[in-house]
Amino acid sequence: MSLAARTSAIAALAAALLVPLAANADAAPNAGGWVGAWVASAQRPTAPIWYPTWAETGFADQSVRQVIRVGAAGSQLRVRLSNAFGTSPLRLTGGTVGESAGGAAVKPGTVRELTFHGSAAVTIPAGARAASDAVQLPVTAAEQLTVTLYFQGATGPATYHNLALATSYRAAGDRLRDQGAQAFADQSLSWYYLEGVDVTGRDPSVVTFGDSLTDGYGATWGADDRYPDELAGRLAARGNTRPVLNAGLGGNRLLSDSPCMGERGTARFRRDVLDQPRVGTVIVLEGVNDILGSQPGATTCEPPTPAVTAADLIAGHRALICAAHARGVRIVGGTIPPYQGNQSYTDQGDRVRQAVNQWIRTSGEYDAVADFDRALADPADPGRLRADDDFGDHLHPNAAGYLAMAKAVDLDRL
Known part of the structure; x- marks a missing residue:
């Protein structure tokens, strides 16, 4: 995709995300004091x-x-x-x-x-x-x-x-x-x-937006120990009453739809984030499924897509940033954790991941960064999850890994 085409794509995505909300309260949850x-x-x-x-x-x-x-x-x-x-x-x-x-x-x-x-x-x-x-x-x-x-x-x-x-x-x-x-x-x-x-309340919410790493695959069934749950616990321990909402969707991709795993992140961002009442901040963690989807091992639920580039993913992230800022929502970028050892790992895919992470860390386009990559990486082999945090598929954290992700979020930057 050329630079001009990417610029046009960002503008189109952002415009779609910024369609005015309907006036009807049933269609627009932002209405009222919720x-x-x-x-x-x-x-x-x-x-x-x-x-x-x-x-x-x-x-x-x-x-x-x-x-x-x-x-x-x-x-x-x-x-x-x-x-x-x-x-x-x-x-x-x-x-x-x-x-x-x-x-x-x-x-x-x-x-x-x-x-x-x-x-x-x-x-x-x-x-x-x-x-x-x-x-x-x-x-x-x-x-x-x-x-x-x-x-x-x-x-x-x-x-x-x-x-x-x-x-x-x-x-x-x-x-x-x-x-x-x-x-x-x-x-x-x-x-x-x-x-x-929704409840009657004053404090704006924090929405965590992403794929199965946000949804909590690998967490403990019934224990509420996904990373958004642990983040809410950290805020509560400081006396902060801001709610943390989990808008994760297992298998979700940033740039392409899936028959089973939901609309692409750039399409559902408005409904799942911007339409929520009194959103103050959103934390974005998307992209690994776009990378995996263009590698061998794709399934009917996750059909193969053309090889995604770092520039493609960055364009999608920029569309989310533009839409959030236009609504006055603070937006935090989460780096993509390592997944070497997973059945869909390739060196080329990992180069894309690292390039996107470098942009998230250094571009200054996100309002803040949650470095989930460094929080979960094995210090002796940064391309892999730390063994104690690995659910077993070398892609998803376990409960300890989700706690490490929550600790990677700087509460003062929310």
């Missing part, structure tokens, strides 16, 4: 990627109970649902939210009905989202909430988030007000239709 407390990046329903899911078939006369951990305290909350990848309108018969009592159980006395413009039911057009009315349920930071959705009619394939690293539950019939877990016998490791939970 701050994001939890988020999941939506993806297209597909065959199972890492785990079996209910996304391909969807739901009919079933209740889906999902447990999430909110990152901010507030006296009120609202729940956001997404039909981003639906091909027909989604009819939600009813929904509730309450405090988790562990597993699929809900603490007695905490179940609250969700309403949408005063109605228990809502129809969400294909490609759209809906935000509930305010719910009077005070929450604290790091508290677990349970959201239950009942679909009387058939939904068809479900917009979802595959890599939840948490358990969701399913029961036959309307179980919206069940406090016990007995009816919820079916389990899944994904989230469905649930896009976000």
